[in-house]
Amino acid sequence: MASWGTIDSMQEPFFTSKQASDISGCTLRQLQYWREKEIVVPTVGSQGTGRSVYYSPSEVVELGIMEYCLGAGLNMEIADAALKALKEKSPDSIQTVSQSWLLSWDGQKRVLDLVDFDETQAVEWLQAGRVMILLRFEKVGFLRSVKDAVASYLGETATNLREVFEATAQTPCLLFIDECDALAKSREDIQEIGEIKRVVNTFLQLLDEYEANNGLLVAATNLTRFLDEAVWRRFDDTIEVPKPTQAEIEGILKQTLSSVETGKIDWQSSVSMMIDSSAAQVVRVAQDAAKRAILDREELVVQKHLEQSIQEILTTHVRSF
Template identity: 30%
Template sequence: MDSKAILSLIDLALGGDPRTLRMHLHKIAVKSGRQDPEFSEKILSRLSASGLRSVQPVKPIPVDSDSRLNLVRVESPVIMEEAPIYAEEILALLDQVVLERNSASRLMAEGLSPAKSLLFQGPPGVGKTMTARWLASRLGLPFLTLDLATVMSSFLGKTGNNIKAVIDHASSFPCVLLLDEFDAVAKRRDDDRELGELKRLVTVLLQAIDEWPESSILIAATNHGDLLDPAIWRRFDLEISFDLPSEEMRKAYIKSYWPELTNHASDLALFFGDVSYSDIDRSLRKAKKKSILSEAKFINCITGVAESKPGNKVETKKKDVIRLAGEGMSQRAISTALKISRPTVKKIMDQHNECRDAQ
């Protein structure tokens, strides 16, 4: 090893920059592999031993000093029976994150780091939290969630201390840490309506993201990306935007999570329209309870259509068309829900409108 390389290592060690130091040592190990394989192997083994910390926390879970409640929720191991339903571009990004994490040593040998900080943004109920759990499950890491209700405090400086305690705890062992509702603690510092305490939180978070270890993943999720401080965006390795699921994604979701409705998946994907997964799930659970208690068909409870009585099917269908149209449902969706043609739906609506206008 030449004197220049040795001096660089000394500077890094004295400067307290373990991340860059590990990268330089990886490079040295790779370069010396051909000339001195034994020396190269010793360097890599030491790096591996120091980098693979126990997946079990070495510190107790931090608690709020007043309420004594845990500041973070822990799930380990993470068990998911069904994989989330993603658009192809989002799935490609998540697969890339997993690949980088599993190839961390190879990347670091070339002076590169695997993605360690992710920002999820999108409307509520589209799978941001589930995706964080899914990554933890794929990587075999504990899943930690910041308990925002416990962390937030009205006392000056208390919230910042709580968040710092959570981040210090999560940094002490490999894990996936989710900071949900991130906009509540990382708001724009130029917002005059916010207190100085919340503005100071941004500085705490910026420092935490910069110092986050490569052995773990920090995920921040927000429903309101426009509220985040501009400096926050630049700190994350990757930003993933989640949209409301498409018709095909809704269909796949119903088949995967509600297999008893597989035969109706196509119709229901159209029936629900542009809504989130959580909205679909909430509606299906409500309809399931109704079907059990009323002993009615599940599918009829979902669409809100009562079974027609013998001899009165035509009038019942007309009433159902008018009722569903009044609830804002499109003619196409009504046609799917009632299993009648769109021209028939249009004819019923035209007749209804004519009668209403005549009155």
């Protein structure tokens, strides 16, 4: 999905699905459906779920426009076509203070007309009996709300992070921080904004203050290249979790499919197509294969279900990067 640019002085921070939903007004179910249909695809974790999915500001704008179009009475097909037409027409056209378009849909020819608002054109279309809708987006106002949301969410992140560490001081425990790259991205990255760097500084300070008698602190990430160099010095050990071997891939597939009935499956062939995949990808393939069998009204998960899932999930994963 093409980007629509960045917000001045903001430089593409990322939003979780929940944050993107709150800002754009879309539901989480809509976000998931549009991701699966490749209408609005998040920059990070397009094949992931929950907190592993992150949207850029430009993608949040796309979500907001989809919500606007649907709220204006357009169906999904026309709303998707309108979004694509807007992006193809002029990626920079929504950078102005406000922009208006006339949208007309020819149901018989299944052709979408999208033109800059012109009163004469509107009258001609009305006289010709064409159905149309006025699309108007207040670009600056919407982006300002995105920028304010960034500062708000990041401010909450720093505060909540400190509260977590204070709680561990009172109750020793195993503190596991998953996807820690969200808290410890490199401060040398010129694409990041000040608020994010302040979160990183807070995290580093809390690590410095962490006492051994507070318990064990473990952090995990798949994006080690994005971590701030100072983070590495604050941990005693680094443990790399390699991708599963062929034997482990087969084991993960069988374990994930153990709750359903399976038919004839060439495990060796399936595994060979998944070499160098992560454990999460293997699990997703197995789960998707089971869903395909159910949707096909078949009692057994068979080879074709696995192959279709491997083709779709792994190919899409490669394309998204």
